[in-house]
Each structure stands twice: as structure tokens, then as C-alpha cells.
Amino acid sequence: MSLHKLAKELDETARQSASMVEGITEALEILADGKLNKDPSVRDAVQIIITALQGQDRIEQRCHNLALATRQFALLPEAAPTSVYDEIWSSLSLDELRLPSLSGIAAHQVHGDAELF
Template sequence: MSLQKLARELDETARQTAGMVEGISEALEILSEVAADRQADVRMAVQMIVTALQGQDRIEQRCHNMALAVRQFALLPPTAPDSIYDEIWSNLTLDELRVPALSGIAAHSSHGEAELF
């Protein structure tokens, strides 16, 4: 698989994850109109959905960042030094991609209070 094809697949993965949230957004609207006697359950459900939406947003951002890096890698000559690759990674937006020590650990850390974008 060429690096350009990999970048396209990452962009498509990001697009598909963005499409997943349409139904979740509609569910949030329905949950916000529920009777007061179920308010605690609704709050918990809304919190879970918001957390899932935030996770999708991070996945989408990661895919776009990786696609950008792959496109830049594809332009490099085969003899390019590792420092050039490191510079490309260091210019990405998400810390978990940009900072090597954070790579792959986002799923294991507490995300705190959920906020809707």
C-alpha cells in the first residue's frame, strides 16, 4: 500500500467516525426532553454519550494528523534522515501524536468532566 493510499484510508476512517455521531446527536436531543422523574438516568446517559462524542472527535483528529504526516513522509526521498521524520511528527496538533512519551496512552488516562464541544 502506498503512503498516499494509506493517507486516503485514514481520511476515510475519520469521515466515517464523524458520520457515526449523527444518531448520537439525535439521541441527545430526545434525552433532553424526558420527564423529570428520570432526570438522573438521563443525566448519566447524556454524560456517556458526550464522552463517546469526545472520543470520536479525538479519533477523527488523530486520523487527520496521521494522514497529514503520511503525505509528508511520501514526499521525502528514501535517504531522508530520521530527524526529518521526527520534525514532521513534532509539528502535529495532538500531543499524543506529537510527544513520543504520550503516544498510545490517551485511552488509559482520565479525561475528567465531559463537555459538549
């Protein structure tokens, strides 16, 4: 798979993830109805869904950042020094991609909140 195809697939993954949210947002609007939101369990469910949606947004951002880096890698000559790759990584907007010390740590963190990488 070429790097350009990989970048395209990452963008498509982000698009599909965002598309999934549309139905969830519609469900939230129903749950936010004044008659339903008086029930504490409905309010709790709404908060859980909102937290999950924030995680989806982070995944979408992550995919777009990875696609951008992949496109930049594809433009480099084969003999490009490691420092050029490092510079591309450091230019990304998400800390977990930009900072080597944060890379891949989200899966190892234990807490009650949504995993936001």
C-alpha cells in the first residue's frame, strides 16, 4: 500500500467515524427532551454519550493528523534523515502524536473517563 493510499484510508476512517456520530446526536436530542431528562438515569446516560462523542472527536483528529504526516512522509526522498521524520511528527497538533514520550500510552492508562489518547 502506498503512503498516499494509507493517508486516504485514514481520512476515510475519520469520515466514517464522524458519520456515525450523526445518529448518536439524534438520539441525544431525543434524550434531552424536557419530559425525559428529569430522570437521573437519563441524565447519566446523556453524560456518558457526550463523553464518548468527545473520544470520537479525538479519534477523528488523530486520523487526520496521521494522514497529514503520511502525506508528508510520501514526499520525502528515500535517503531522508531521521531528523526530517522527527520534524514532521513534532509539527502535528495532537500531543500524543507530536511528543515521543506520550506515544502509545493511552492504552495503558486506567481511569473512569473516556480514553482520549
